[in-house]
Amino acid sequence: MTSHPAEPPEPPLDLVLVGHGMVGQRFLEAWTEQPGARRRRVTVLAEEPRPAYDRVHLSSLFDGRTPEDLTLCPPGFLAEHGIELRLGDPVTAVDRAARTVTTRSGARLRYDDLVLATGSAPFVPPVPGRDAAGCHVYRTVEDLDAIRADATRAVVAGGGTGIVVGGGLLGLEAAGALRATGLTTHVVEFAPRLMAVQVDEGGGRLLRRRIEELGVTVHTAAAASGVATGPDGAVRGLLLSDGRELAADLVVFSAGVRPRDRLARDCGLAVGPRGGIVVDEHCRTEDPAVLAIGECAQAADGRVYGLVAPGYQMAETAARALAGRPGPGFTGADTSTRLKLLGVDVASFGDPHGTAEGALDVLYSDGRLGVYRKLVIGADGALRGGVLVGDTDAYGTLRALATAGRPLTVPPEQLVLPAGSAAAGPIALPDDAVLCSCHNVTQGAVRAAVHEQGCESVAAVRKCTRAGTGCGSCLKQLTTVVTEELAATGAEVGTGLCEHFPQSRAELYEIVLVTGITTFSALVDRHGTGEGCDICKPTVASILASLSNGHILDGEQAALQDSNDHFLANLQRNGSYSVVPRVPGGEITPDGLIAIGEVARDFGLYTKITGGQRIDLFGAGVDQLPAIWARLVEAGFESGHAYGKALRTVKSCVGETWCRYGVQDSVGLAIELELRYRGLRSPHKLKSAVSGCARECAEARSKDFGIIATSAGWNLYVGGNGGTTPRHADLLAADLDRETLIRTVDRYLMFYIRTADRLERTSVWLERLDGGLDHLRAVVLDDALGIAAELDALMARHIDSYQDEWAATLADPDRLRRFASFVNAPGTPDPAVTFVPERGQIRPARPDEDGHVLPAPAPVLVAGPRLEVLAK
Amino acid sequence: MTVEIHDGTRWQPVCSLDDLQPGRGVAVLLPPADTQVALFLDRSGALYAVDNRDPFSGAHVLSRGLLGSRSGRPTLASPMYKQTFDLIDGRCLDEDTAPDGTPAVLRRWPVRAAAADCAAAADSPNPRNSRKEERA
Incomplete structure (x- = not known):
């Protein structure tokens, strides 16, 4: 300690922030990270009745989100940093001479530093009647x-x-x-x-x-x-x-919006010609004690930015300036945007209107596909900006090219044409274009990793450069660049599955189909090399399961399965497993619900309803799985294959049986399909849904195969996907009768299983398939390849030989042996798998928490979560 | 044949060779500190024993990983986030350090299959089993 006890402590300086919007909150976060932030007492005066929220996603309130979902101020944040927030009490006047602000409620606060973040107000044209109700x-x-x-x-x-x-x-x-x-x-x-x-x-x-x-x-x-x-x-x-x-x-x-700069105007601070408090590059106004940030300010470049990203940059700039560590300052921002409006992708970047002298447009427009691309090329041949509507996949590449600002090395038409933009995109990037923005890795750094540091795979490049290890959104582009660079070095870039098999998954499928090989050993010894890996082993296991349909835990097959398939359950983050019984079509009896509830209660498991209309039971140890399943099988349940690359669920709406609008029995069809395809092993998981009318409540078009009822029959949609890369399924055939529908789905699934790559969902497979949807139609409806009979026979074999994996496992002591927590102490729960109570159930304990091991199940039924009894 | 793991002081019998399935592993609780070890048998009959704790997730799950090879060296892939470890030196081949900053290297335990006459030791009272009875 350097201070003398006799000296009175220095009184803290007062920092007053006016406005608690998105930019205001970001300012608080940036400020609290500054050294010495504690030496100022921070007070926030806000007009709205709630703390900062995500205004950008305001519309999501119409999709069922609540204002609480949008909050940007983490619980405890204000208290932790000693910030006082006064809601619903906006500042009405600033007295710069006295350094005070007055609020609507009449409070007067002194400030040493004042930050204005009052945002903007909607512009309402001065038309008669604009204040009317409505x-x-x-x-x-x-x-x-x-x-x-x-x-x-x-x-x-x-x-x-x-x-x-x-x-x-x-x-x-x-x-x-x-x-x-x-x-x-x-x-x-x-x-x-x-x-x-x-x-x-x-x-x-x-x-x-x-x-x-x-x-x-x-x-x-x-x-x-x-x-x-x-x-x-x-x-x-x-x-x-x-x-x-x-x-x-x-x-x-x-x-449009107008900057809310009235406070500044009233106290004599300069505002721009179109509004906006005039600030310098450190966000200070002409009065050094007053700063302004976000949409209420006119930045040093004379512009008022209406986007949140520049506002955030200004917030950080102001926080640094106040802490006495002014950095480079804020002198303007890129206003490139990419967004989805009413489901339509729209992006613009750089100078989208070609205002510079000598700029020329390169256009591609396809009204049929709903795609429009325009690039603005400068007089020097460099990309200056552009507009993309309908398909914005190339946005990242093109924006990087435009910011690099050097003459293009490829003809610009290649960048707008559908095939050209994908193929030529990455390679056309200059070396200083940033591929991975999380870790700021340029294309040059990635190329150097391949050429100079000898990286021979995407994994090696990731390890070496950290590219793609943040949000992962650049991985596709990174893979393309690495593959191109490897090809350029003369390295062989095969389509092989992994280092053990030069063949693709589809080629291996054909080999197994033709040779009748039934073991991984035989396949790797005759057609591959080495011992296999976590890529080829599960892939081959899946092919063998699709074609021979023995129990997946039999013989050598057991050694090939991913951990989930090996234990017929889903591995969770702490090493415990979750269990999902099949609930075909999402239809379940009260007795079934009670049975599942009793199992969960007796084993102390956490329960959650899944997106696929089933119930997931979490927290089971490996050695508990057989006992849990013995109870479930006894109650009439079977494996839901939630752990497998296999059919998961066929979701359904309630259909014409109950629904006023339904035109067909969607539940009945969903159950029939789920029971028909259950256990079918495939290159990736398969999801399906059946909707009973065009309202599409079952969301069938986001599934690998989705069926929507019409008054004349059933429409079959294929290749849909949810998740990270959503894709609406394409209509394969319309108004099918039930028999034709099922035959068509049979062939579609078997054709996919036969020709898809490892971990390739139907959506990706369909886009890659030569000839696309028309070709698929020709194969499954018109038998253009002459393989329909074979596909039908394979599906018939699958259906005939289906058995419930869990019932079969329970009946076989040999298969049960693997469900031991420890080979030398079976029945002893893993001491590292511990839980704590939360909202009346269990959840995995975090490393810093003192959790409890879930006890082995006792034969007596005890009501209530077991953990509560044990809790200290 | 009995499989034995050397805990640094002595050879401890842990299971029968018949308990192991080529290409897969089992978890072992090694007394006295209840250390978790993952034990594997490969297609050629070689035994490997490494830490059961996956340094990337902190979960004790490596015994449930898949054996394989990379460039001719035997490997183990974690079932959690799929990092691959070299079974000869225990090093992770995909990432050098775990999220907590420690080197991503698994401890390797000496392991052997001992002839049946050594198996008598395995039949001696097993501390784990007796503890289990206490719980019941």
Whole structure:
């Protein structure tokens, strides 16, 4: 300690933040990370009644999210850092001479430093009637609550129409929200196209068509001239500048935003010509005690940024400046954007309008596919910017090229054409283009890893450069670059499965089919090398299971399975397992539910409903699995194959049996399909669903095969996917009768199993398949390859030889032997697998927690979670 | 044949060779400190014993991994996040350090299959089993 006890401690300086929006919160986070942050007392004065929330995702409140889901202020954050937050008490005046602020409630606070983060306000055109009941803006949780209330009233009263004034980014967001409430939706845009700031005329035209296909009516080059009101003073319609009147129950103004700079104006601080508090590159105003950040500020480059990323950069800049460690400062930001509006992908980057002298456009447009790409090429041959609508996959590559700003090394048309953009994209990147933004790894660094440091695989490059080890979103591009570079060095880049097999999975399948080989040893000895690995062993196990259908734990096959298949359960993070009994079609009797509940209760397991309409039981030790399954099998359940690359579930809606809208028995069909394909081993997991009408409540089009009822039969959709790369399934055949439907699915599945790569979902397989959907149709419906009979026979064999893996395991002492926690102490639970109670159930203990080992099950039934009894 | 693991002081019998399946492993609790060891038998009949704890997840699951080979060296793939370890020197071939900053190297335990006459030791009262009875 250096201070003398006699000296009074220095009084802390007062830092006052005005506004607790996204940028305000980021400022607080950045500030608390600064050395010496504790020496200032921080007070936040906020206008809204709730702490900072994610305004960017405001529309998700219409998808069932709650305001709490959107909060950005972690619990305990304010208390931990001694920050005082006063909600609902905005600042009304600043006295710079006295260094005080006054709030609406009359409080006066002294400041040493003042940070203004008041954001922006929606611009409402000054048209008559704009304050009528039913007129809204789209900025806060309260705004959305009000919109929802009006919309619900209108929809309940029978229909209802909502109009959004403004066809920009926020306007289209709002239109999506109105549409989601069930309102007939119109968008009125003053400019001749939608999203005029970001996209050009061609992109705007395509965007408009895609949005109109969703049932939203778009009026461009039209201004709102007044709001028509009824005798009750509420909105009745919107008057347009061309004389038309659109009937409406509510109007949302979303025609841009204006910086909220009134506090600064009133205390004499300079503001820009179009608003925005003037700040320097460290976000200080002309008064060094006052800073401004985010949308209320005009940055050092003279621009007001309406995006959150530049606001965040300003927040961090201001925090550093206040801590006395000014860094490079904020001198402007890239406003490239990529987003999904009403389900349509839109991106723009660099200079999308080609404003620079001598700039030329390269265009590709395919109205059929709904894809539009425009690149702006500078006079020097460098990529300057562009617009992408409908397909934004190339955004990362193209944006990196545009920021690099050097002449292109490939003809620009290659970058916009569908095949060209993918093939030529990565290799066309300059070496200083950043591939992995998490760890800031450039393409040059990746190439050097291959050429100079001898990395021979993506794994080696990841290890060496850390590229792709953050969020992982660059992995696809990284793999392409590494493969290209390896090929360039002359290294052989095979399509082989792994170092042990030069063949692809599909080729191995053909070998097994033709030779009748039944063991991994025989296959690797005759057609491969070495001992195998965690890639080829499970793959071969899956092929053997698809073709010969013996029990997967029999003989040598047992040694090939991934841990999950080996124990017929799903490994969880602490080494325990979860168990999922099959619930075909999601239909379950009360007795079945009770049986599952009793098993979970007696073994003290954590229970959770899955997305596939089943029940997952967590926390089982390996040695508990047979006892758990003995109870489940006795109650009539069988393995749900949640652990396998196999059919998982066939989800269903309740269908015509109960539903007022259903036109077919979706539950019955789902059960029939699930029982038909259960246990079918495949290159990756398979999911399915059956919807009883076009409302599609079972989400069949996000499945590997999905069926939607029509009044004339069944529509079959294939190649859908959810997860990270969602894909809507394609219609393979329409209005099929039940028999044709099942035969078609049989062939589709067997053809996929036969030709797909390892871990290739049907969505990827279908996109890769030569000839695509037409070819698939020709194979499964018209037998173009002459293999239909063979595919049918393989499926028949699968169905005939199906047995429940768990019932068969329980009946065989040899197979049961593996379910021992320790070979020299079977029945002793793993002492490292411990649990703590949470919300009335168990969860794995974290390393710093003192958890309890789940005890071996006792034969007596004890009510209540067992752990509660044990808890200290 | 009895499989024995050397705990640094002496050879401890842990199971019968028949308990092992080529290509797969079992977990062993090694007295006196209840150390968890993963024990494997490969296709050629070679035995390997390494830590059962996976340094990347902290879970004791390596005995449930898959045996294989990489460039001719015997390997073990973790069932959790699939990192591959060299069974000869215990080193992780995919990443050098675990998330906690420690080197990602598994301890290797000497292991042998002893002839039947040594197996008498295995029949002596097993500390694990007697403890189990106490619990019951």
